Each structure stands twice: as structure tokens, then as C-alpha cells.
Amino acid sequence: MKAIFYKEWLKVRWYFILAIATSLGFSIFSILRINRVIELKGAGHIWEVMIQRDVIFIDLMQFVPIIMGICMAIVQFAPEMYHKSLKLTLHLPYSALKMTFVMLFSGFLLLLGTFFINMIVMNGYLSIVLAPELKWQILNTATVWYLAGIASYFLIAWIVFEPAWKRRLLNIGITLLLLKIFFMSDMPQAYNSFLPYLAIGSILIASLSWLSILRFKAGKQD
């Protein structure tokens, strides 16, 4: 299992560093933006706008996690599909099912790590300038976006592993619709009651990749 982590790490290490840098860049930029407003108009302005107009000031971040998830899946799994190197991976004397999930799990962990660092940075700053209610307003709303990042990672993995193009198109269609669910409302905290189910769903769709792997092993073609 260590060896699988090692291989996944070799594939994604540069991307991982880039992803951390980029997402941190976005978080820090959002923070600076809030800070600037505070300097110009005072903290009260931020509070009032947040309370009365449902503004959360980090809307810039909205699609960052989903793009990070998509890129992570592509960076991690496209090399496996290059000249079908996945055959090498699946030929190793290790259960194909475990292999699939250890690979997905390693990417998932790295993605989670990236998101976690983001959250810690934002949480740190926002705790200083905002009341907990407002901070949670921002972080709760962002959680949906981060979940979308996780879901997009698993869904793109499912698409990348799929051996046949026709089926791949179907997968892409399903993926687009599923990801749309994460972006149905601009209202902060609108997802609160749905969030736990969304989280469970996002994790469960990891299992779809197994179907693609089975089809790969069965040599399915267009």
C-alpha cells in the first residue's frame, strides 16, 4: 500500500504543490479583499453587507475546489491511461479492487489536505475580524464548494478510467448534472440541511470508478 501511495505521489507531487499554492493564493486574495474593504469602509460595513445582503466575500473561490478536483483526477489518472499503463497497475499481484480504492484514496487525501489548509487559513483570519456566525456563514457556504471538489475528483476518475468513448460521454453527462447540484443557489448556507447527505453522496460516488475498472479489465471498446 505504501508503494501505491508512492506511485500516486510521484504522479501528482508537482500538481499537489501547485494546487496548494493556487488555492492558498485564492484564499489569501479573498482575505486581502476583505481586509481592504475593512480598511476603506470599516469592519461594520462587512458585517452589515453580510447580514443584510447575503454577501460572503469569497465568491471568487466558488469554482476553485471543483477545478482542483478535476485537475487532480486528470493529473493522477491520465498517465495510467496513457498507452494503457493501467494494465501494468492492475497486473500487480494485488487485488484490483483494493488497488483502485487505494489510488482513489491517496488522491482524495491529498485533495482533502489542500482543502484543509485553505480552511485553516481562512478560519484563522475570519475568526479575528468576524463574529462566529459570520465566519460560519462563509465557511459553511465554502464547504459545499469543497464537497463539489471531492465529488468532481471521483467523477472525473470514473470518466478517465472508462475505456470506451460512448460510455465516457454518458459518464460526462451524468457528471455535469451531478455537479450542477452543488451550484443550485448563491444563498449562503442554503445547503445546510442537505449537506450531510451531499457529503455521503460525494464519498459514495468513489465506487463508480470500480465499474470503469471492471469494464477496462473486460476490454470493453466502442
Next chain:
Amino acid sequence: MENIIECKNLTHYYGKRLIYEDINFTVPKGRILGLLGKNGTGKTTTINILSGYLKQHSGECRLFGQEIQRMDPSLRQKIGILIEGHVQYQFMNIQQIEKFYSAFYPKWKREAYYELMSKLKVAPKQMISRMSCGQRSQVALGLILAQNPELLILDDFSLGLDSGYRRLFVDYLRDYARSEGKTVFLTSHIIQDMEKLIDDCMIMDYGRILIQKPIKEILDTARKYTFNVPDGYEMKATEDFHYPLAIRGTLETLSFLNKESVEIKLKELGIPYSNLQCSRVDLEEAFIGLSGKY
């Protein structure tokens, strides 16, 4: 003798297109078997089924007695595969790839790999993606040697290799397989390479297996016969005469019969032949004679 590969009533279709139906073959332990066939006869299909990346339409295929699609993962320790084009993980260098693979094989022979790598003129940190196909083939071969599998399945090992690397590959492989009694199932589009390497030869035609024989037997018994026939005469192929082809009054055919028997047969068939000549063939000629030029 124990059969390492056993395929029974193997049938495969791509969509509705039949590739082959009910073919049977076995490969006994310690034999090097080369699969020959023209394009589209199902060589790659067979290799894919054997390496576990194609589920046959029907029939069964066993390696070491286990059904391939449901084989115990640990059994794959005993099977080495070479993917077409000597593909290996592009994103690793020769040290990383060794480190990665060694974790999966308890009996990993690190020295075997590095012995081969030492002869390769690549920097230890050079990515596989930046190696030539020949260098890559050595990496792939080195990994297989270190894995030390009982059975090797090689898909077109000569693809993309120049004659030097091809020779190197063949020599190493033969040496390895012979000295340790390994079983090998391989395809190649360059028949001369196979002639030096294989013990048995299996030739596929569209939808069926033409022959599976020791290569020695083929080379000893296959003969090319040429004789003159009247202009415009066309001879039909029979069980004994493969792909007779007449060009400007000279007819060529391949047969496993000796000259006396051929003369008797030709007379029986009432063929107006004259000037019957007989010559030995190499594997390539035998293959073409058996499977036809077209």
C-alpha cells in the same frame, strides 16, 4: 507434462464481428510458444485475453489452472507481462520504478534488474518518458527478469526496436527462459526474431488455428514445391497443399509431405504438372505458405 496455459472452446466477438470460434490450445511448462498470424486474425485478442484485459465471449482460459478473469491476485506474481510498445510508467525513473515494483514481489531480484540497467546508457534519474523505445524495452525486460515469473506473456516485443535491441532482447529472453525452465507466450511481427527464440509455433488464420507444432518439426517437414502448369491453370488448395498460387505457368505451394508423396498426390488429383522442385523453407516462408500472401 503440466500445462501452464489451457484454453478451451475459446470464442470471441467484437460487437457482432466474430474473431474466432471454439479454438483450443495449451502451452506446456517450459515451452516458448510464438503466436503468428496475419493482421486481424486475433493475435492481440488472444494476448489480451491471456493477460486478463479482455473477457472472452465464451469458452474458458486458464493460467496455472485458474480462470484468468477470476484469478487469485497473488498468482499474478508468477506471470510477467509485456505490453505492446514496452510501455512502462512514464513518470518514473529507473530507480523509482524498481522501488515501486519491488514492493509487490517478495522474491524480487534487484540485481537482475540493475545488471541490465548498468549496460543501459541512461542517467539514473532520467524519466522513462524521455527514453528511446529500445532503452524502454530494456527497462521492461529488466523488471520482468527481476520479477522472475514462471510465465511470460509478451505482446509484440519487437515493435519499435532496432535490430541491436531486438537481438539483445531475444538473447536475454531465451537465456532466461531456457536456463530456468520458464514458459513464454509471445507474438512478434518479425518472424526471424521468433525463429531464434521459440520452441513451438502456433499460426492463426481468420477464425481458427492453422497449426500448432514445434518449430523444429515445421522446419524439418515443411517444403516449398514449385512446378510448371499450363497457362491459366489454377489448382485448388487441399489438406496437403497450402495456398497453391500459379503465376505465369509456375505454381508454388507449401506442403508437409515429402517429394515422393507429393508426386503421388499430384497424380491422384490429376494435376498436369512438370518439373517438380522441392526446397526447404525458413519460418517466414512457412508462415506465408501456410497463411497465404493475401
Next chain:
Amino acid sequence: MTYFSKILLYLIIGFLAMWQLPWCYNFLAVEGSKSGFTLYSSILDDFVFIKHSDAGAVRKSLSGKEFTQNQFDSILPTFYLRQLVTDGRFPDTIKGIPVEPKMVQQENFNYRCVPSDINRPKIGLYSLLESMSKRVDLVMPDDVFRLTDSRIEFIDMKSNSINENKSQIFTAEMKKKGLVFPVKTLSGNPTTRKEYDEGYVMLDANNNVFHVKMTVGRPFVRSVKSPKDVTLKHLFITEFRNRKTLALITDTENKLYVLSPNYKITKVDIPSYDPKLNYITIMGNMFDWTIRITSKTEDNYYAIDNNTYQRIKEHKNKLSSNGIPTLSFTSSLDKFVKPRF
């Protein structure tokens, strides 16, 4: 695992189909029905409406009489006040009462509340304005308050810290007036774009209504006596220009009440209004209110007397909807995202 994955995939496909296919059908095939602009005319003692069609706007009363545009202005003098004034047609008296444009304007109000105003995520921080500001305009305060299980807490926005002193003074005053924490719901309109500030109306743990505002930095708390055998539920502060109402209130039976500035609660004579499901629009003038309550299937119009809140007239419009039920994530009734039919 294979079975699990397959079942999951089929569930997902089924789920998406339930969501997208009926949506497509409804999008292509369904036309919503609309009732036109409808208002009660004090002059005619009837509802009048404008219906827009391809032939142009038709102005009619419920009894079937048709009006020209000018006539229509005249039968709704409080509504078309500005038009009438501009044309020099504004009357001296309406219904025998001498009127001036300014007076009519003072009495007019529009109130609208949609279910998604209530069914929405709440932050739980509120601004309490100074209601006796020495300035002409209202100003936003430097702090916000939250209601905990046991007190009210004011948080200074600049330092992001609790103002203990102010919190204690307000908590003490509220408790003194009989308010029992935690507060269940409250309503206020913290904006400077209004003429006066009444602070908040709050419903305490015992379902009693309290009026809380800040005057000269000090808490002003009044308790309101609830009608007998009624459990109040939703509060809506009004702050209309005419200052004749303090808040609208509904109870658990979906009855509507008016809370007047003298802290009397009067029942409004309409059958039912559920703020969580119905849209309400009130167009008020110096004589009467036209209350429109819209549910999924009906548009109900009630003309209500301005003083007694008794019903003068009513009118019902059936709304047809031939859409098929569909799985959806959002709804016009709330601002949450969750799957529902």
C-alpha cells in the same frame, strides 16, 4: 462491491431522470396562469382589475363594468394619486371625506412577504438602531446583537468583541419586563431607509410578544398581552408611514392579527394566511386594505376595513397548473437547496 457500484449508478441515473425529465416537460409544455392586477376600489365598493391580453389592457370591475384609463384612475384615487395630481384631477373629497394629496400619501403603504423571507438560512445577528436619534436620518449602529439561550449580546463590530455592559443592561431590562429567554423569533427592519424605527418585536419562550427598541441608548421594552387561547407564531414588523400598526402577527392556526402601537392585538377578518406557504401582498390606503394571499392553487383577495380590520369583500381566483410533479432541489417557497417533490 460490483453490485453496490451498479446499484448506485442506477440510483443516480434514476434520480437524475426524476429531476431532469419532468423539468424538461414542464419547461416545454406548461404555461402558468396569472391573475391580473387586482385592487379593491373604495369608491365602487368592488374589486377592479386590469387584464393584459394581445388586444391591450382591459380595465374592468368584478361586476363586469369596463373602464377607460382615466375612469380607472378616478375609481382608485389613492392608488393613482400622482397621476391625478399631475392631471389636476385629484378630488377634494373621497367618500365624503376631505382629502389632500399629502394625507393620502401618508396613509398609503405596500407590504409584501413571501415564504422564502421566512424559510431561509438565518445568520442570527441583528442591528438595533437608535430610534430616538438626534439626527434627522437614522444611522446604523456600530454593533450587532445575537440572542442566546439566556440573554441578548451586543457585539462591537470593529473590535469583534462583546459589549458586556450594554448586553447586561438590555438583558436585565428584558427580563424585568417578563421576557423569558430563549427568544423564539423576532422581526425588525434594520435599515436607515425608513422614516422611523421601532426596533424589534420578539416572541419569547412562553409565546409572549415583546417590543424591544433602543431609545437614547437605553433599552425600551414593552410586553404585549396576547389574545386568549391563541398561540402566536410569526411576527412581522411593519413601520408603515401612517404609524397605525406596529406589526403583523400570525398564530399557530394561521390567523392574521394586527399589533397596533398601543399594544393591542386585533384579529384581521380573513380565513387563513400561512406565512410559510402563502405569498401576501397588502395595499393599504386611508380607507381599506386589499390583501392578496396567494397559495399554489388560489389567489385570494380580501378588502379589509382600515380601522376595524373587518372584511368588506372578497374575491377568489383559481390558479390552474398542469405541471407534473418533479424532483427538484430549489423551491420558490424557500431559499434552501435540498431534494423534494
